[in-house]
Amino acid sequence: MRRLPIRSLTGLAAIGLLALTGCGTQTSNAGVAPAAAGGADRTVRAQKVMRLTKVHPETGMTLLEGPAFDADGNLLVVDVTAPAGEPKVLRVDVRRKTSRPLHTDDRGTYTSAQFSPYDGRIYLTDFSHGEIVSLAPDGSDPRTFFSGEVDGAPMNPDDLAFDRDGNLYVSDSRGMSEGEAKGRVIRIDREGKNATVLADELAAPNGISFDTEYRGLWVSELTQNRVSYLLLDGKGEVASQHTAIRVNGGIAQTDSIAVDADGNLYQALHGRPAMAVYDRHGERLATIEVPARAAEGLESATNVAITPGGTKAYMTVSGPAGGYLYTFDALAKGVRQSNGG
Structure with a gap:
């Protein structure tokens, strides 16, 4: 989830929110430029699907x-x-290319959505109120799944990932507004009763996704433009942690993360309507971008979902021009790790 510019904070405060800093399996080579000389990085130009939203007054x-x-x-x-x-x-x-409302309320600031493999419900992270909310698949029956402090401190939950058993792993951007490395990765059991801190002193953790084997977590740290890898011990604890990828984003920062069936990482960029794609060894494979002629008024590509079992990908892009969906062909098929968060 993106940090909101100062000009937007007044509007958010006015409505009582805390300030935050088609579907298919076909593949093609459309929009893919030749690999750059001397490297594997290539440019993939996404195509507009539709505008979903306009700027809210x-x-x-x-x-x-x-x-x-x-x-x-x-x-x-x-x-x-x-x-x-x-x-x-x-x-x-x-x-x-149509849309309809699924849910609204009078307080939530929802920054991610994902379906649980345990109960099939939709889980939403409420950044402003430090809560995880769940809905029935049709948008009904809203419930507060988790709320309150973890280890004596409230959360600012941004993105989330589920393990195979339905336990939640949440990126907590606590400390982001102060510019301090107080962020955490938090594990919440599937019943919403037990929450533990797996990692702390992170720099505004944002994206979070399991690798393809569920052995570890990729976590992006927005204010350091890096992706950390947390190797898990099989018991819900972190065995080791290291900086895996340093993202050369220029003015852009690391946002959400998705992982495809080949283990490639799709790193969204806040500050540019584009995504960087890396393999599991940290080699940059591609840059997904909105064509220059369409990029005016678009500031960030926040996240992506790849069609489960297919390669058609849909990227959320936003800015003063509105909120859009763009599509491109992913490098590999979609799996749970590239469907939400």
């Missing part, structure tokens, strides 16, 4: 996040800055 912006496919092939998208009464979760038919 109450908040001064719109910010799409958390794309995730449901069992029927519809794409769920959250609008982080939607005011009370406006759709905060939308369901998109990417084939027909």
